[in-house]
Amino acid sequence: MGSKGKKAVGRRAVLLGGGAAVVGTAVLAREELARAWWRLPGTRRKRVEGELDHAGAEWTSASRANWRRADRPDDYTIDRIVIHVVQGSYATALRVFKNPGHGAAAHYVVRKDGHVAQMIRELDVGFHAGNRDMNERSIGIEHEGFVDRPKDFTAAMYEGSARLAAGICARYGIPVDREHIIGHVEVEGTDHTDPGPHWDWDRYLRLVREASKKPA
Numbered sequence: 001m002g003s004k005g006k007k008a009v010g011r012r013a014v015l016l017g018g019g020a021a022v023v024g025t026a027v028l029a030r031e032e033l034a035r036a037w038w039r040l041p042g043t044r045r046k047r048v049e050g051e052l053d054h055a056g057a058e059w060t061s062a063s064r065a066n067w068r069r070a071d072r073p074d075d076y077t078i079d080r081i082v083i084h085v086v087q088g089s090y091a092t093a094l095r096v097f098k099n100p101g102h103g104a105a106a107h108y109v110v111r112k113d114g115h116v117a118q119m120i121r122e123l124d125v126g127f128h129a130g131n132r133d134m135n136e137r138s139i140g141i142e143h144e145g146f147v148d149r150p151k152d153f154t155a156a157m158y159e160g161s162a163r164l165a166a167g168i169c170a171r172y173g174i175p176v177d178r179e180h181i182i183g184h185v186e187v188e189g190t191d192h193t194d195p196g197p198h199w200d201w202d203r204y205l206r207l208v209r210e211a212s213k214k215p216a
């Protein structure tokens, strides 16, 4: 998620009203049909409610309207992580991602104390980047807080998120660098500014590299 310039002042309004582009049901249906031609029956992996990709995360599912069923990395290569800032609290992020009317949700939400909620399976496509191609190739990580409040980005949050990102990079062979771990602001065509100027990329990348060296 994230702010749209000056509108960041109305924080709650930005979060509830903003978010990624809402994808209509008709568009989704067409997309599913277009992709069905090559898909053999039975290739879809079974999902178990509560199953996690990130050990230690808490499973709490996003609304089914805010993501699309997929079979990554078999159908789409996962080669990007998109870093977001909620422009709100952890609880608010969970609430709006569970709201079918929101039209957007990320795979993960990281709390200030480093706690991680997983809301969408990594094999599925979350609507978080506001760009279809980027959604299909990426995993979205939201962070509690506001882009204009550097104090919100706690050490525990950086560390929790870095462990999560290191695991994602290891699972899909994603290089730990700024080409592959990007901010929402860097997504083509976005009008979102998150994670904003106070997000410490050097620190974050260093932590991801350190976490990558440790056994999971």
Ligand SMILES: [Zn+2]
Residues within 6 Å of the ligand: 001, 002, 083, 084, 085, 128, 184, 192, 194
């Ligand atoms: Zn964002």
